[in-house]
Amino acid sequence: MGVQSKLLPAGSQAALLNVLSSSLTFYLTHKTKISRGLYLFTFLALVFRVRAAISDQKPAVKPTRSTSDSSKRQKVELNREFFRNLFRLLKIVIPGWKSKEARLLVSHSVFLVLRTLISLYVAELDGRLVSNLVRGKGKDFVLGIIWWMVVAIPATFTNSMLSYHQCKLALQYRTRLTNHIHNQYLSNMIFYSVGNLDDRIKNPDQLIVEDVRKFSNSLAELYSNLAKPVLDMVIYNYQLSRNVGGEGLFLMALLVQISANVMRALTPPFGKYVADEAKLEGEFRHQHSRLIDNAEEVALYNGHENEKKTLDKGYFRLIKYVNHILRQRLYHGIMEDYVIKYFWGALGLVLCSVPVFVKIPGAKGGSLGDRTESFVTNRRLLLSSSDAFGRVMFSYKEITELAGYTSRVSTLLNVMEDITNGRFEKNLVSSASTEENAAVLRGRGKVIEDSYIQFTDVPIVSPNGDVLVRKLSFEVKRGGHLLIVGPNGCGKSSLFRILGGLWPVYGGEVRKPPSEEIFYIPQRPYLSRGSLRQQVIYPDGLKDMIDKGVTDDDLMALLKIVEIESVVEREGGWDVEKEWREQLSGGLQQRIAMARLFYHAPKFAILDECTAAQTLDIERIMYETAKQLDITLITVSHRKSLWKYHENILQFDGQGGFVFTKLDAERRLKLEDEKEDLELQLRAVPELRRRLEELKESFQTEG
Ligand SMILES: Nc1ncnc2c1ncn2[C@@H]1O[C@H](COP(=O)(O)OP(=O)(O)OP(=O)(O)O)[C@@H](O)[C@H]1O
Numbered sequence: 001m002g003v004q005s006k007l008l009p010a011g012s013q014a015a016l017l018n019v020l021s022s023s024l025t026f027y028l029t030h031k032t033k034i035s036r037g038l039y040l041f042t043f044l045a046l047v048f049r050v051r052a053a054i055s056d057q058k059p060a061v062k063p064t065r066s067t068s069d070s071s072k073r074q075k076v077e078l079n080r081e082f083f084r085n086l087f088r089l090l091k092i093v094i095p096g097w098k099s100k101e102a103r104l105l106v107s108h109s110v111f112l113v114l115r116t117l118i119s120l121y122v123a124e125l126d127g128r129l130v131s132n133l134v135r136g137k138g139k140d141f142v143l144g145i146i147w148w149m150v151v152a153i154p155a156t157f158t159n160s161m162l163s164y165h166q167c168k169l170a171l172q173y174r175t176r177l178t179n180h181i182h183n184q185y186l187s188n189m190i191f192y193s194v195g196n197l198d199d200r201i202k203n204p205d206q207l208i209v210e211d212v213r214k215f216s217n218s219l220a221e222l223y224s225n226l227a228k229p230v231l232d233m234v235i236y237n238y239q240l241s242r243n244v245g246g247e248g249l250f251l252m253a254l255l256v257q258i259s260a261n262v263m264r265a266l267t268p269p270f271g272k273y274v275a276d277e278a279k280l281e282g283e284f285r286h287q288h289s290r291l292i293d294n295a296e297e298v299a300l301y302n303g304h305e306n307e308k309k310t311l312d313k314g315y316f317r318l319i320k321y322v323n324h325i326l327r328q329r330l331y332h333g334i335m336e337d338y339v340i341k342y343f344w345g346a347l348g349l350v351l352c353s354v355p356v357f358v359k360i361p362g363a364k365g366g367s368l369g370d371r372t373e374s375f376v377t378n379r380r381l382l383l384s385s386s387d388a389f390g391r392v393m394f395s396y397k398e399i400t401e402l403a404g405y406t407s408r409v410s411t412l413l414n415v416m417e418d419i420t421n422g423r424f425e426k427n428l429v430s431s432a433s434t435e436e437n438a439a440v441l442r443g444r445g446k447v448i449e450d451s452y453i454q455f456t457d458v459p460i461v462s463p464n465g466d467v468l469v470r471k472l473s474f475e476v477k478r479g480g481h482l483l484i485v486g487p488n489g490c491g492k493s494s495l496f497r498i499l500g501g502l503w504p505v506y507g508g509e510v511r512k513p514p515s516e517e518i519f520y521i522p523q524r525p526y527l528s529r530g531s532l533r534q535q536v537i538y539p540d541g542l543k544d545m546i547d548k549g550v551t552d553d554d555l556m557a558l559l560k561i562v563e564i565e566s567v568v569e570r571e572g573g574w575d576v577e578k579e580w581r582e583q584l585s586g587g588l589q590q591r592i593a594m595a596r597l598f599y600h601a602p603k604f605a606i607l608d609e610c611t612a613a614q615t616l617d618i619e620r621i622m623y624e625t626a627k628q629l630d631i632t633l634i635t636v637s638h639r640k641s642l643w644k645y646h647e648n649i650l651q652f653d654g655q656g657g658f659v660f661t662k663l664d665a666e667r668r669l670k671l672e673d674e675k676e677d678l679e680l681q682l683r684a685v686p687e688l689r690r691r692l693e694e695l696k697e698s699f700q701t702e703g
Contacts, residue, residue, distance in 0.1 A: 082403050085410035092180050093173040093219070101172050105223070108165040112228045115158045116235055119384055122151060123239075127377030134372045162224060170220035177212050177409070184416045192502055193419045197463045199426050200415050205289075206282030207412045214278070215405035222402055225395050232388035240351075240381050248354045252347050259339050260393065266335060268328040270397050274404030277325065280318040287314045340390045348382045422504065424463075432465025440467050445505035449514060452477045453604060453634075457508035458498065460491040467656070468494060471508065474650050474660040478603065481633045481645060483663060486652025492636045496520060496606050519602040519631075523609040525593035527580040532571055535580055536595050550599070558598045561625055562591040562618060587613040594622050601629045608636045616641050643668060 094101045125148060132141040185191050185208070194204050201207065241249045291298060291307055298307055352375060418424070431437055440459050454475040460468040468491035476482045484492050497503040499512060500520065512518065528538050536555050537545050552574055559565045567588065568574060584592065590613050597605055605626065611619045623645040626633055635642055643649075649663040 082406060085406050086402075088413070089177070089215070089219075089406060089409060093176045093216070095176070101169065101176070104165060104169050104172065108162070108169065108224065109227065111158050111161045111165065112224065112231060115155075115162060116228065116232050118151065118155045118158060119232070120235060120239060120381075122148075122155065123377050123380040123384065125151065126380050127373040127375075130376045131370070131373035162228075166220050166224050169223070170217045173216035173219055174213055177216060178208065181208055181212065181412065181416075184413075184420070188420055189502055190416050190419055193424070194415060197426060197503070198415060198419060198424045201412060202279075203282040203286045204412065206278070206285060207408055210281070211278055211405055211408040211412075215402070215409050218398065218402040218405055222395065222398050225391055225398060229388035229391040229395070233385060233392065236381050236385035236388065240378065240385060248351050252351050255347060256344055256389070259343060263335060263339055263393075267332060267396075269400070270325075270328075271400030271403040271407075273321075273325045273328070274401045275407050277318075277321060278404065278408055280314075280321055284311075284314040284318050287311055336394075340386075340393060344386055344389075348379075348386055352378045352382060426463055426465070428465035429462075431467070437465065437467045440470065440506055441465055443507040445507045446509045447501075447505055448509065448511045450511040451513055452511065453499065453513070453518075454511040455495075455508065456511075458510055459506045459508070460494050460498065461503070461506050462491075462494060463503065469652070469656055469658060472658060473508075474648075474658075476604065476632060476634055476648070478630075478632050480647050481627075482635070482648045482650060483643060483646040484634065484636045484650045484652075485638065486658075487654035490652040490654040492652065493608060496608065499606070513603055517603040518606065519597055519600055519604070520606045521593045521597060521608065521610040523590075523612055524586070525589050525596075525610070527584070527589060527592070529577070529579075531575045531577050532568060532580070533574040535592050537599055538596060540600075555595070555599065558595040559591075561598065561621060562594050563621075564588060564591045564595075567592075590614060591618065597631070598625060598629060602631060604634065605631045606634045606636075611637070611639070611642075640669065640672065 094105070096102065125144065129141065129144045129148065132144055185194075185204070191204075194201055237249060287310060291311070298304065432441060440461060443459075445458055452475065455472050457471040457473055459470055460472055462468060472495070474482070484495070486492055494503065498505060498510065499518065501515065526538070527535050533542070533545075533552065533555065536558065537550075540548075555574070556565055556568065559567065567584075571578065571583070580592075581589070590610055593610060611622060614622070619639075619641060623633070623642070627645070633645065635646065643663060646663050649659075649661060649668075651659045651661075653659075
């Protein structure tokens with residue numbers, strides 16, 4: 001069944017609710033057998049409709065690791081899945097009956113009831129005022145106006161409190177949800193896994209910032225947009241049925257129900273539209289973020305034309321979809337306006353005319369003043385009632401929009417939960433399906449905490465299932481500095497990702513010290529937001545630094561080692577905050593990272609091409625200082641100048657093979673030089689051969 005039909009029952013339930021409230025008031029005002037029967041019938045009809053709307057739906061498919069496009073599975077319907085997701089989110093945003101949110105909801109509800117009662121009183125007052133006017137009772141009229149102004153004080157206070165409560169609730173919901181997501185997102189390295197090990201979420205930033213806000217607003221709005229009109233409908237209808245008779249009201253409600261059913265059949269799937277639009281907005285925004293992140297590279301490549309095409313394409317996709325939604329809203333708006341405002345308005349006028357033409361038991365007499373008073377009061381009640389009913393009708397659109405945001409936020413929570421439990425969805429490379437590789441992917445290895453690093457038969461597998469090395473074995477004991485070499489893409493950095501716990505261990509055994517004893521320095525070091533001091537001590541904060549007894553002078557001494565102490569003065573002191581990534585050159589960033597390594601002085605350090613932009617002199621200072629600090633080094637580098645600082649070498653061949661052996665740097669350098677000489681000589685052989693042929697030819701021609 002399509003999405004469309006699932007979105008509409010809310011509208012027809014609103015209509016049915018109206019019939020129910022009419023028949024209830026009919027029953028209350030005319031306690032006859034017929035009215036009781038009508039009430040029971042409509043009540044049961046409503047119950048069945050709600051049950052059908054829920055049980056009609058099949059639960060969504062549970063995701064498993066697969067290569068399919070998850071967006072195809074995304075459903076935005078008012079089904080069991082939606083209610084389950086909404087309930088789960090409600091438990092997060094309203095954690096208990098004693099929570100601040102619950103208290104806010106209660107006081108919000110009190111103001112909702114208060115407002116309806118005030119409106120009811122105002123309707124009566126309005127009727128009395130006009131009646132006094134028609135009868136020419138000047139004194140009563142003036143007193144009525146003064147009273148009207150007095151009543152306006154609690155009325156306006158109530159209105160303002162209602163909108164204050166709504167905004168406050170939205171803010172509270174957002175705070176709860178954002179805290180909940182941040183707690184999960186920034187634990188177990190989920191922020192890394194969401195982007196790198198799983199394909200389901202393309203832009204978590206959009207989900208956390210935009211969709212959570214929209215969900216919170218939508219939820220807070222829905223409560224006031226739904227609770228108040230439902231309450232209004234019951235109270236106004238009760239009052240109306242006393243004034244105009246229950247039969248007329250019931251008949252009108254029935255006609256409204258029929259027209260609501262017609263509208264139901266013609267309403268497009270707005271919930272799905274909202275979710276799809278948010279997704280396209282996210283993609284477009286992500287493309288802009290990418291351009292900002294890589295602005296320098298794009299500018300130097302003169303790649304703006306290419307980038308413009310990508311951005312234009314992203315915008316065009318988004319805008320094409322928004323236009324489609326706009327058109328749907330236009331057609332739907334025309335139909336909705338006609339039915340709700342004009343058709344139901346006409347029905348209302350007919351209803352107001354009932355007491356004029358029919359004698360209602362208990363109603364006021366037939367003088368012009370009485371008729372005017374009852375007409376003005378009834379018309380106001382009817383307007384309020386139909387406005388309330390209209391809002392319940394309109395709220396199905398809001399419910400479906402809420403369904404869209406619920407679906408997006410729930411997807412984020414589901415993916416984070418799956419990742420925490422080790423379940424990923426990622427498109428796999430074709431080689432992953434071979435029997436041998438599939439067996440590797442099915443396996444699970446052991447991670448044991450120890451005082452040194454050791455890999456025993458551990459496969460190196462990329463997140464898309466590419467088996468780079470089938471069984472890797474090596475070890476790094478304290479002081480056993482290791483050099484890792486191999487061609488591009490052979491899995492050198494992947495080894496560190498497994499060591500750092502970013503990628504799963506598919507087999508064998510990994511022994512490693514706790515993560516705080518291993519430090520990582522990449523080629524382009526990470527510089528956080530914050531002061532210059534924070535760059536040196538990252539990920540420590542100022543408090544950690546003080547607790548460790550380290551002072552700014554100590555930090556300055558570290559910068560002196562790598563010869564960049566002048567940076568502090570040049571940049572305006574330790575406390576200056578800047579976007580350091582843009583402020584400092586690549587070489588300076590690398591030296592800050594070295595100072596950071598000396599500050600933390602971990603037991604093991606992984607240096608991934610981290611001296612690429614440095615002179616041999618600085619490189620020497622760095623390695624010698626690290627060794628003095630008793631840091632065991634694991635280096636990835638192609639620089640021969642670094643060999644002498646290492647005891648062992650792990651050499652990948654790029655075909656899945658590797659050698660782990662002792663590194664006798666001097667002997668190896670000699671061999672390497674000899675090899676290079678021979679290669680040079682070999683390269684010269686064809687040229688020598690050609691020269692020889694030429695000489696032979698000239699001998700022959702010269703006889
Ligand atoms: N997040 C990821 N998702 C999918 N594949 C990845 C991911 N990260 C790395 N890979 C793949 O894993 C393989 C090994 O990458 P790795 O970064 O370990 O190479 P490397 O040996 O360090 O190369 P280089 O010397 O170029 O840095 C590459 O084919 C790369 O495309």
